[in-house]
Amino acid sequence: MPKNVFAGQHALEQLGAILTADIKKAVIFTDKGVLSAGLTGIPEQILADKGIEYSIISEIPAEPSYLQAQEIVDRFKHEHADFIIAVGGGSVMDVAKLASILATDAYTVKDLLDNPLLAQKQVPSLMIPTTAGTGSEATPNSIVAVPEQELKVGIVNPAMIADYVILDGRLIKKLPKHIAAATGVDALCHAIECFTSAKANPFSDTFALEGLDLIMNNVIEACTNPEALEAKNKMLLGSFYAGVAITSSGTTAVHALSYPLGGKYHIPHGVSNAILLTPVMRFNEPAIQEHLARAYDRVVKDGNRELSAAEKSRFIISELERIVAVLEIPTSLKTFNVPESDLEGLVEAGMQVTRLLVNNMREVTPDDARKIYMEVL
Ligand SMILES: NC(=O)c1ccc[n+]([C@@H]2O[C@H](COP(=O)([O-])OP(=O)(O)OC[C@H]3O[C@@H](n4cnc5c(N)ncnc54)[C@H](O)[C@@H]3O)[C@@H](O)[C@H]2O)c1
Numbered sequence: 001m002p003k004n005v006f007a008g009q010h011a012l013e014q015l016g017a018i019l020t021a022d023i024k025k026a027v028i029f030t031d032k033g034v035l036s037a038g039l040t041g042i043p044e045q046i047l048a049d050k051g052i053e054y055s056i057i058s059e060i061p062a063e064p065s066y067l068q069a070q071e072i073v074d075r076f077k078h079e080h081a082d083f084i085i086a087v088g089g090g091s092v093m094d095v096a097k098l099a100s101i102l103a104t105d106a107y108t109v110k111d112l113l114d115n116p117l118l119a120q121k122q123v124p125s126l127m128i129p130t131t132a133g134t135g136s137e138a139t140p141n142s143i144v145a146v147p148e149q150e151l152k153v154g155i156v157n158p159a160m161i162a163d164y165v166i167l168d169g170r171l172i173k174k175l176p177k178h179i180a181a182a183t184g185v186d187a188l189c190h191a192i193e194c195f196t197s198a199k200a201n202p203f204s205d206t207f208a209l210e211g212l213d214l215i216m217n218n219v220i221e222a223c224t225n226p227e228a229l230e231a232k233n234k235m236l237l238g239s240f241y242a243g244v245a246i247t248s249s250g251t252t253a254v255h256a257l258s259y260p261l262g263g264k265y266h267i268p269h270g271v272s273n274a275i276l277l278t279p280v281m282r283f284n285e286p287a288i289q290e291h292l293a294r295a296y297d298r299v300v301k302d303g304n305r306e307l308s309a310a311e312k313s314r315f316i317i318s319e320l321e322r323i324v325a326v327l328e329i330p331t332s333l334k335t336f337n338v339p340e341s342d343l344e345g346l347v348e349a350g351m352q353v354t355r356l357l358v359n360n361m362r363e364v365t366p367d368d369a370r371k372i373y374m375e376v377l
């Protein structure tokens with residue numbers, strides 16, 4: 001876990017305390033959307049006030065490939081910086097995390113695809129998420145696309161864990177609704193998948209359940225009401241907690257079957273998860289009913305404690321479906337022109353994501369994957 005986390009109202013101003021006198025040069029990692037939303041303004045001001053030299057790398061594309069990530073890492077090397085500040089969503093944070101361990105010429109991003117543990121931390125990093133979110137600020141993961149395999153691959157190395165995190169609701173205030181919705185449901189998937197994962201344990205449950213509670217009870221308000229700062233702060237905390245849960249548990253078949261949709265059709269990560277969330281939860285239900293009943297008892301504040309586990313679990317799944325519908329996230333691959341003739345390719349690619357499929361409480365056979373994809377095609 002990151003050791004220093006600042007959250008809540010005016011958390012961003014804590015940057016002044018993080019920037020110690022030994023820091024000579026910082027690089028702000030961001031992207032065009034975040035930059036034009038003005039979200040690097042306060043960090044830049046604090047850097048200037050402290051007299052710390054800085055530069056900005058803002059060319060990070062959304063959902064970068066490993067080669068695009070390498071280009072940014074190479075640019076970063078020329079800056080000779082001793083501190084990294086990432087201001088952005090998962091795409092920005094994932095590249096910044098790679099840069100924090102690839103600041104010398106010893107290894108490339110491609111090397112890490114083959115052997116993720118090769119590199120060690122070289123430059124301390126601060127993550128300031130502007131989506132809520134991927135939870136990347138909490139995890140040792142960096143996700144890059146591998147176009148030649150039409151897949152997205154997670155590089156996992158504990159050295160990439162951020163040294164500092166700032167969670168400030170003001171940064172997601174102007175997040176466009178469709179991005180807020182998709183990233184919010186990504187966080188929701190992290191929480192519910194980690195809680196129902198075969199790798200779940202008392203530590204991950206603590207974070208997954210609290211994250212689920214915060215997210216399910218705030219995601220709609222946070223995404224639809226620009227003034228709902230409290231709901232936005234709770235979403236940032238919930239998505240961070242869900243990220244912590246990932247580090248000790250792991251996501252399951254929603255994320256596993258979602259990877260080919262990102263890799264091949266470039267469907268945004270949160271959207272492809274949202275499309276698969278309800279079908280996979282329905283498929284998993286026989287194996288996770290008790291878990292979902294526990295989630296009901298925690299999340300549904302005015303719930304009926306006398307309901308059976310089956311009834312509670314059905315309610316939670318219907319709530320997940322309702323959240324995706326209210327937030328107007330597409331639920332069919334038809335929206336993205338995925339032809340039915342691609343079904344077998346999807347099944348084959350999805351079944352390759354064994355890293356996550358092994359976490360699923362109900363075994364997923366190729367036939368099961370086929371049925372799930374057919375539901376959303
Ligand atoms: N490392 C991890 O643990 C982890 C976990 C889940 C997902 N991911 C990865 O993260 C990436 C997706 O990240 P994401 O969903 O946060 O989106 P993103 O970083 O790709 O951003 C999406 C778009 O939103 C814009 N944007 C972001 N914040 C904004 C703001 N506050 N105001 C206005 N515009 C804003 C960006 O400019 C960009 O155009 C994927 O590559 C995914 O695979 C990583």
Ligand SMILES: [Zn+2]
Binds near residue numbers: 190
């Ligand atoms: Zn995710």
